Amino acid sequence: DENDEIIYLKTRYNDGTVKLRNPNIELMDQDILYHLALGSGSHDLEEMFGDVKFVCMGGTPKRMENFAHFIMDEIGYKLPAGTQLQDISAFSYRYSMYKVGPVLSISHGMGVPSIGILLHEIIKLMYHAKCKDPVFLRLGTCGGIGIEGGTVVVSEGAVDGLLRDTYEMTVLGKVIHRPAKLDRKLSRELKALADPTQDAYETISGKTMCTYDFYEGQGRLDGAFCDFTENEKMEYLQKLREFGVVNIEMESTIFAALTHHAGIKAAIVCVALLNRLNGDQVMAPKEVMNEWQKRPQILISRFIRKRMAQQ
Ligand code: R2B
Ligand code: URA
Numbered sequence: 186d187e188n189d190e191i192i193y194l195k196t197r198y199n200d201g202t203v204k205l206r207n208p209n210i211e212l213m214d215q216d217i218l219y220h221l222a223l224g225s226g227s228h229d230l231e232e233m234f235g236d237v238k239f240v241c242m243g244g245t246p247k248r249m250e251n252f253a254h255f256i257m258d259e260i261g262y263k264l265p266a267g268t269q270l271q272d273i274s275a276f277s278y279r280y281s282m283y284k285v286g287p288v289l290s291i292s293h294g295m296g297v298p299s300i301g302i303l304l305h306e307i308i309k310l311m312y313h314a315k316c317k318d319p320v321f322l323r324l325g326t327c328g329g330i331g332i333e334g335g336t337v338v339v340s341e342g343a344v345d346g347l348l349r350d351t352y353e354m355t356v357l358g359k360v361i362h363r364p365a366k367l368d369r370k371l372s373r374e375l376k377a378l379a380d381p382t383q384d385a386y387e388t389i390s391g392k393t394m395c396t397y398d399f400y401e402g403q404g405r406l407d408g409a410f411c412d413f414t415e416n417e418k419m420e421y422l423q424k425l426r427e428f429g430v431v432n433i434e435m436e437s438t439i440f441a442a443l444t445h446h447a448g449i450k451a452a453i454v455c456v457a458l459l460n461r462l463n464g465d466q467v468m469a470p471k472e473v474m475n476e477w478q479k480r481p482q483i484l485i486s487r488f489i490r491k492r493m494a495q496q
Contacts, residue, residue, distance in 0.1 A: 189368065196448025201317035203308060203447060210309065218306040222277035225313045233273075234314035238287040239489050240307060242300065242440075243324040243481075246272075246281035246292040252324065252482050253283035253290040259486040260493060262286045288489060293323075293436065297397060300436040304443045311449070320371070321444050321451040322488075324481040327393070327432040328403060329457030330425055334469055335386050337480045339376045340393040340453035342367055343437035346402065348394070348428055352442035363442040365395075368450040375452055378487040386480060391431030393453060395438040403433050405465040422461055432457055454481040 198204050210216055215226030223230065241256075243249050253270055256262075262285050264270065274282040274291075280303055283290045291307065293300040300323075311319050329336055343365040344350050351362040372390060379388030400408025404418045425433075437453055444451035456477045458467050469477070 189366065192445075193368075193448050193450065196446075197318070202315045203311040203319070203449065205309065205312045206446065210312070216309060216313065218310060220277050220279045220302055221274045221282065221306050221310065223274070223310070230310060230313040231315050234284070234289070234310060235316060236287055237284070237289050237311070237314065237316045237319055238492070240289045240291065240311070240319055240321045241324055241485060242291050242293045242303070242307075242321070244293060244295055244326065248324075248478060249281055249290045249292045250283060253285050253288070255479075255482055256288050256290065256486055256489065257285045260286060260288070260490060287493070295399075296435045297395065297439045301439045301443065304440065308443065308447045308449070311447075319449060320492075321440075321449050322485055323436065323440050323451070323453040323455075324485055325434055325436065325453065325455040326458050326478065327434040327455040328459055328461045329432050330422055330430055330461055332387070332389060332431060332457050332460060334457055334459045335473075335477045335480070336457045337379070337384075337386060337388040337484060338393070338432045338455050338457060339372050339388065339390040339484075340367055340432075340437060340441075340455070341369065341372055341390050343393050343395050343441040343453070344428075344430065345438050346394070346396050348425075348430075352438040363446055365438040365441040366445045367441045367452055371450050371452045375454060375484060375488055378484055378491070380487075384480075384483075388484065389431060392429045393437045393455070394425060394430045394433045396433060396435055399435065403461075407465045419462075433461065454484055456480045 215224055217224040270283055272281045274280050281292045293303045342350055350365050352365050353360060353362050376390050396402035404421050406415060406418060432455055434455055
């Protein structure tokens, strides 16, 4: 933890603003954030985003629009008279982005490549806007391992399909690895905000496994293809469990690795849609699922309100 703190401090500028680990950007006369439909030449990014403290990401545009409205109520934020919440990145037709005071709520799509592109552009956005000490939070869904549907999971760290705690990618034909580290202090702080007297569900923590596929890649028997047996699947899931993996999703390694590389504190809070030890199909009724998907938002809202009260 101490070491991590030092790395964060070194990676950021002294005033908490995000340092870019790419010397090319400041030499360019403008930087186009193509998939956000924003640019440093066309927009005053500091004026638009300079006050951002909490960058919240989740898979779907609708959920992140709902979260923006929810957090607006929760922090008592008032939009300027006569205005409505607007999707700032609507004209990208890729991601949706909403801003509510210090909170950004952005959809990241499904999987590592989609959230990876977004992370590059949002980290650059933090740099251009001179945001101070922004915290990145992923609010997601996942498959649980040995936990019931509706359980909230705060990730302690991310591992890939080979149980390695790094994000692997190919750059210029070479394989590189970046540590998929989340901020342990932050994950403990989030976990402590679970309230057994108020929450009719459990909030746990553990390792999160990130895969490149929902079906075969997560050991499902119900994809278009399946070349393993149910026994082999169960053996694998048991092995994950023994390793401390409590949930499986599709973005955690790159989310942890790129935020860590940028010196940005980050956490992942997901709700389990099912217990993979009992099956593969996502079967909970829509209303139940909608209620479940509010649970990570409730925890994140407690966190944001707590932080805002401290400022
Ligand atoms: C969780 O849910 C999606 C797949 O259904 C994926 O984005 C993830 O990580
Ligand atoms: N998201 C996943 O990636 N896997 C699941 O099982 C459920 C949601």
